[in-house]
Amino acid sequence: MTMPAIQVSQLSKTYVVPEREAGLSAAFKSLIHRKTREVKAVDQISFTVDEGEIVGFLGPNGAGKTTSLKMLSGLLYPTSGEAHVLGHIPSKRHRDFLSDITLVMGQRNQLVWDIPVIDSLERNRAVYRVPRSDYQSTIDELTELLDLGELLQKPVRNLSLGERMKCEIAAALLHRPSVLFLDEPTIGLDVTMQRRIREFISAYNREHGAAVLLTSHYMADVEALCDRVIVIHHGRVLFDGPLTDLVARFSPHKTIQIELDTESADLSEYGDVVEQEGARYKISVDKAVTPEVTGRLLADLPVIDLTVEDPPIENVIEQVFSSENAES
Amino acid sequence: MRIGILNELAYRMNFLVQLLQSGMSLLTALVGFLVVFSHTETLGDWRPNDILALLGVYLIVGGLVGLLIRPSMSRLMEDVREGTLDYTLTKPEDAQFLVSIAQVRIWKLTDFVLGSIVLGYALFNRGLDVGFDETIAFAVTLTCGGAIVYSFFLILSTLSFWFIRIDNILVIFDAMYQAGRWPIGLYPYWLKFVLTFIVPIAFAITVPAEGLIGRLDAQTLGLDIGVATLMIAVSRLFWRYGLRNYSGASA
Numbered sequence: 239m240t241m242p243a244i245q246v247s248q249l250s251k252t253y254v255v256p257e258r259e260a261g262l263s264a265a266f267k268s269l270i271h272r273k274t275r276e277v278k279a280v281d282q283i284s285f286t287v288d289e290g291e292i293v294g295f296l297g298p299n300g301a302g303k304t305t306s307l308k309m310l311s312g313l314l315y316p317t318s319g320e321a322h323v324l325g326h327i328p329s330k331r332h333r334d335f336l337s338d339i340t341l342v343m344g345q346r347n348q349l350v351w352d353i354p355v356i357d358s359l360e361r362n363r364a365v366y367r368v369p370r371s372d373y374q375s376t377i378d379e380l381t382e383l384l385d386l387g388e389l390l391q392k393p394v395r396n397l398s399l400g401e402r403m404k405c406e407i408a409a410a411l412l413h414r415p416s417v418l419f420l421d422e423p424t425i426g427l428d429v430t431m432q433r434r435i436r437e438f439i440s441a442y443n444r445e446h447g448a449a450v451l452l453t454s455h456y457m458a459d460v461e462a463l464c465d466r467v468i469v470i471h472h473g474r475v476l477f478d479g480p481l482t483d484l485v486a487r488f489s490p491h492k493t494i495q496i497e498l499d500t501e502s503a504d505l506s507e508y509g510d511v512v513e514q515e516g517a518r519y520k521i522s523v524d525k526a527v528t529p530e531v532t533g534r535l536l537a538d539l540p541v542i543d544l545t546v547e548d549p550p551i552e553n554v555i556e557q558v559f560s561s562e563n564a565e566s
Numbered sequence: 567m568r569i570g571i572l573n574e575l576a577y578r579m580n581f582l583v584q585l586l587q588s589g590m591s592l593l594t595a596l597v598g599f600l601v602v603f604s605h606t607e608t609l610g611d612w613r614p615n616d617i618l619a620l621l622g623v624y625l626i627v628g629g630l631v632g633l634l635i636r637p638s639m640s641r642l643m644e645d646v647r648e649g650t651l652d653y654t655l656t657k658p659e660d661a662q663f664l665v666s667i668a669q670v671r672i673w674k675l676t677d678f679v680l681g682s683i684v685l686g687y688a689l690f691n692r693g694l695d696v697g698f699d700e701t702i703a704f705a706v707t708l709t710c711g712g713a714i715v716y717s718f719f720l721i722l723s724t725l726s727f728w729f730i731r732i733d734n735i736l737v738i739f740d741a742m743y744q745a746g747r748w749p750i751g752l753y754p755y756w757l758k759f760v761l762t763f764i765v766p767i768a769f770a771i772t773v774p775a776e777g778l779i780g781r782l783d784a785q786t787l788g789l790d791i792g793v794a795t796l797m798i799a800v801s802r803l804f805w806r807y808g809l810r811n812y813s814g815a816s817a
Contacts, residue, residue, distance in 0.1 A: 313812070348650070365657050
């Protein structure tokens with residue numbers, strides 16, 4: 239039996255944050271006496287990720303995603319609980335461990351601003367002690383996959399956001415890590431570039447069998463890449479399983495889109511009318527009765543067009559969080 | 567390391583400004599020197615050429631600190647504040663080593679060169695009486711001085727794990743460093759204490775200069791080596807302790 243690439247049990251991180259009221263006098267007061275407060279950023283999460291798996295890590299801002307990734311990549315000491323990545327304890331920051339993982343943060347760059355990309359890559363080559371022969375073939379491979387071309391010769395400050403991201407990813411993968419922590423790798427990029435990066439991640443995963451733990455606010459990323467998602471909120475795991483199950487579990491409805499030849503039909507007897515635009519209607523119906531309702535609609539009304547679909551994943555996620563809030 | 571140099575070379579204009587700055591600071595130092603010795607023949611028991619040699623060491627050490635230690639430590643503080651230290655910490659290399667060579671201000675070599683010229687001139691005037699013992703003493707004390715200043719900076723910078731913004735502390739160091747142009751022994755007792763044990767300028771400048779001109783006693787040399795070893799150990803431990811408490815800048 240092989241060990242999972244990432245194994246997390248009861249992992250928690252509590253931050254102590256200074257607290258002060260707004261205003262100047264409060265600011266002065268806090269210079270003398272600091273009030274602090276404990277914030278549970280991550281609260282006893284447990285999960286495993288197998289080799290070669292791409293797992294989406296979802297949650298609203300401040301849910302604890304980044305904190306979790308940082309603990310798993312050895313940046314932060316967990317307050318309690320255990321994590322094993324590739325058999326290592328991340329916070330020990332063992333050289334073998336660090337040589338086999340990578341962390342990409344979409345909002346921060348590691349490339350040096352004023353010098354050509356290739357020089358930053360060369361630095362990483364030296365730090366990771368990648369042999370020159372491997373280095374050249376990796377660069378060639380990355381250049382082809384990411385279409386880097388002449389970007390490598392340009393100083394980073396002259397690159398567009400998307401180009402920079404491609405180069406960042408190249409720099410992060412020079413040493414061919416087998417576990418990738420990607421924190422919003424596509425943030426701020428246009429749709430084409432997002433797809434590009436996505437395809438690349440998927441290709442790297444296929445070729446090298448690397449485990450990928452990815453956070454993103456773009457559901458397109460998640461849908462395209464992840465078979466499995468872990469939803470966290472307020473530092474706790476709310477859901478862990480295939481994306482399709484998430485939809486099934488949290489969204490017991492389907493949306494029927496229907497186009498009629500009249501703008502004044504009353505469809506409320508069939509289900510909730512969530513939207514009407516001219517002669518086009520959207521009704522939300524219970525999954526169980528969807529076939530029956532669809533049949534009735536087609537029989538009763540002069541239907542021009544009809545489609546049945548799952549609600550957009552964004553809405554499902556939103557529902558997950560709101561249902562959690564209602565419970566607590 | 568190489569990256570730091572490349573980064574600097576990207577801005578050529580900086581070089582001219584730095585040259586001007588080094589020239590100015592040498593000039594003010596020399597003016598001070600001339601003013602003082604137009605009134606007196608000796609300062610404490612230091613004679614003009616001794617002071618000039620000290621000035622040379624002052625510039626050399628200042629150049630070395632400015633070349634590597636100071637810029638790297640400023641960079642560290644910035645990285646802590648902005649969270650880019652995260653990337654350094656995910657590298658499979660000792661993080662202290664990486665942050666210590668993160669940035670090089672190559673132009674500070676001008677201070678180093680000017681200092682060497684001043685020092686050479688002073689030694690020449692003294693009649694080139696530097697023997698084997700003095701050379702060894704100078705090398706040892708300069709190394710210790712460098713280690714002490716480096717550890718001092720590392721401890722200050724590590725504080726930024728808790729306080730985030732403490733760039734101002736480095737400015738205090740600069741101000742204190744100016745005091746090193748004169749032999750620390752000349753200052754009143756309390757200041758002597760501060761400049762030796764709180765901000766370790768005595769070890770960085772006065773002691774090496776004493777070593778070079780043969781004024782160093784064995785006791786001071788021993789103390790110097792002891793303090794250097796202790797500082798390196800303490801700063802290393804403190805750095806590791808700081809890392810445990812590092813919470814990063816949230817994304």
